[in-house]
Amino acid sequence: MKFGPGKFRGNMPRLLAKLDPADPLPARAAIRIRDLRKRFGQLTAIDGVSVEIAHGEFFMIVGPSGCGKTTLLRILAGLDSVTSGTIEIETPNSQRPMNSMIFQGDSIFPWMTVWDNAAYGLKMRRISRPVIKDVVGHYLARTGLTRFAKYYPHQLSGGMRQRVSIARAFANDPEILLMDEPFSALDAQNKLLLQEELLRIWEEHKKTVVFITHSVDEAVFLGDRIMVMTAQPGRVKTFVPVPLPRPRDIMELQKSPQYGELIAHIWSSLREEVQRARAQ
Amino acid sequence: MSAQTISSGPPAAARISARTRDRLLNVISPLGLLIVWELAAHFGFIDTRFFPAPSSVIATMIEMLRTGELVAHTAISLQRLAYGTVLGGIPALVLGIAMGLNRPIRALFDPLIAATYPVPKSAILPLALLIFGLGEGSKIFMVAIGVFFPVVINTTTGVLEINKIYLDVGRNYKANRWNTFWTIALPGALPVIMTGFKLGIGIGLVLIAVAEMVGAKSGLGYLIWSAWSTFAVEQMYVGLFVIAIIGFLLTLGLNELERVVIPWKAE
Numbered sequence: 001m002k003f004g005p006g007k008f009r010g011n012m013p014r015l016l017a018k019l020d021p022a023d024p025l026p027a028r029a030a031i032r033i034r035d036l037r038k039r040f041g042q043l044t045a046i047d048g049v050s051v052e053i054a055h056g057e058f059f060m061i062v063g064p065s066g067c068g069k070t071t072l073l074r075i076l077a078g079l080d081s082v083t084s085g086t087i088e089i090e091t092p093n094s095q096r097p098m099n100s101m102i103f104q105g106d107s108i109f110p111w112m113t114v115w116d117n118a119a120y121g122l123k124m125r126r127i128s129r130p131v132i133k134d135v136v137g138h139y140l141a142r143t144g145l146t147r148f149a150k151y152y153p154h155q156l157s158g159g160m161r162q163r164v165s166i167a168r169a170f171a172n173d174p175e176i177l178l179m180d181e182p183f184s185a186l187d188a189q190n191k192l193l194l195q196e197e198l199l200r201i202w203e204e205h206k207k208t209v210v211f212i213t214h215s216v217d218e219a220v221f222l223g224d225r226i227m228v229m230t231a232q233p234g235r236v237k238t239f240v241p242v243p244l245p246r247p248r249d250i251m252e253l254q255k256s257p258q259y260g261e262l263i264a265h266i267w268s269s270l271r272e273e274v275q276r277a278r279a280q
Numbered sequence: 281m282s283a284q285t286i287s288s289g290p291p292a293a294a295r296i297s298a299r300t301r302d303r304l305l306n307v308i309s310p311l312g313l314l315i316v317w318e319l320a321a322h323f324g325f326i327d328t329r330f331f332p333a334p335s336s337v338i339a340t341m342i343e344m345l346r347t348g349e350l351v352a353h354t355a356i357s358l359q360r361l362a363y364g365t366v367l368g369g370i371p372a373l374v375l376g377i378a379m380g381l382n383r384p385i386r387a388l389f390d391p392l393i394a395a396t397y398p399v400p401k402s403a404i405l406p407l408a409l410l411i412f413g414l415g416e417g418s419k420i421f422m423v424a425i426g427v428f429f430p431v432v433i434n435t436t437t438g439v440l441e442i443n444k445i446y447l448d449v450g451r452n453y454k455a456n457r458w459n460t461f462w463t464i465a466l467p468g469a470l471p472v473i474m475t476g477f478k479l480g481i482g483i484g485l486v487l488i489a490v491a492e493m494v495g496a497k498s499g500l501g502y503l504i505w506s507a508w509s510t511f512a513v514e515q516m517y518v519g520l521f522v523i524a525i526i527g528f529l530l531t532l533g534l535n536e537l538e539r540v541v542i543p544w545k546a547e
Binding site: 077078079097099100101103105106107109110111112121124125152153154168172 | 445446448449451452453454455456459463464467468470542543544545
């Protein structure tokens with residue numbers, strides 16, 4: 001066995017691979033959900049959802065409030081149990097964590113610096129210090145937080161805190177990224193900036209993403225495919241593919257008639273559900 | 281034409297920060313009381329057999345400092361307070377966090393704490409003397425009991441009040457039990473835990489004085505008690521003064537400690 005920098009060979013290439021944008025064979029996951037049901041007592045939150053999500057797909061879920069979309073994501077994250085049905089997640093690389101979640105609202109630890117927050121997943125996995133340094137350094141740079149590494153969350157704006165949350169999830173290098181309305185608390189300008197940033201970081205490795213939103217614009221701008229859910233109990237209403245080319249630019253998109261048609265189409269199918277949810 | 285100006289407040293030189301003003305007022309009130317007391321004693325408004333003038337108390341204090349008597353009594357009381365705080369505080373911290381994180385443990389210990397907490401701690405002193413004898417054990421035990429309850433109760437509350445999202449993050453990022461304790465439960469509850477320690481050490485100070493009056497041959501409590509039995513009123517006041525000063529300095533020190541260990545707390 002060679003020592004020196006080579007002694008980390010067991011772990012390093014896998015994690016460092018993501019630092020190399022030309023990674024030829026990124027390991028990806030696919031998700032198969034069959035007839036998923038979730039009940040909380042008398043209330044049926046999810047009623048028979050079946051969906052297959054492809055390797056590297058940016059998958060969007062939209063639906064009215066209370067349609068069970070957050071519950072679905074929490075089930076995928078292993079934070080909630082299922083009542084019936086199956087979920088299969090293919091894991092080509094067993095060393096990677098299955099998923100990392102970007103939560104709605106503030107979820108970074110107020111008692112840790114930006115750096116320690118971003119390094120949290122890697123520390124929990126006992127990754128070696130030099131690797132953590134490389135990976136966290138990379139993602140803080142990608143999210144524009146390098147200068148703020150030693151800051152505590154209360155010293156940052158809401159947009160910056162959500163960037164830390166994004167850096168934390170990406171640095172953990174999971175098979176699947178789960179995002180629960182990560183930008184819903186931000187103002188319009190910050191939201192747009194972060195959406196663009198997210199796409200840029202995602203393009204590096206094109207990991208499988210499951211992203212929940214209530215914003216139709218956001219769904220079309222970010223996603224490869226959109227699942228529209230019905231009002232409670234949550235069922236699949238329809239799937240809408242988004243055939244817009246990548247990399248996407250919001251200014252360009254807004255000019256294209258296809259973008260407008262997609263939004264109109266999704267909104268019309270969502271509108272009935274929102275009205276139904278309101279009536280409930 | 282008239283223009284309205286928006287006042288920009290007093291000029292910078294005349295402005296003192298709210299904090300500096302607070303500190304000034306903090307010093308003025310005890311100082312003012314001492315001056316009034318001194319004058320009242322001097323002009324015979326109060327009976328100096330019971331309320332000796334602060335100047336004579338200070339003279340006695342200097343004399344007792346010179347003989348080393350005061351330092352010895354203060355040191356032994358502080359030592360008991362420190363041991364008691366550690367011996368009561370650490371188990372309370374561990375139990376409090378366990379109770380906060382784990383429902384069965386909480387269900388198990390909640391009734392015990394609820395039942396024993398209201399018992400006046402000074403009422404346990406005879407029992408402590410019975411079990412631990414007249415040695416150091418009984419004094420340290422009394423402080424430990426005083427510190428234990430506020431810390432365990434505050435720690436449990438502190439952990440229960442941690443936003444659930446942080447525990448979800450811990451689960452999602454595969455934090456094990458140990459890491460959940462160290463990286464989420466403890467720091468998340470720390471502000472409330474610190475308040476528990478402040479309360480507990482205050483109670484500990486009360487109890488150490490009481491315990492030393494009955495079953496000790498040293499310490500500030502003993503000093504006060506023996507001064508009473510020999511009618512050395514000035515000495516008694518010296519003991520009371522020193523306890524008051526210790527309480528004051530401990531509060532300052534703990535506030536400072538809080539700033540150091542909780543750097544994420546917004547001003």
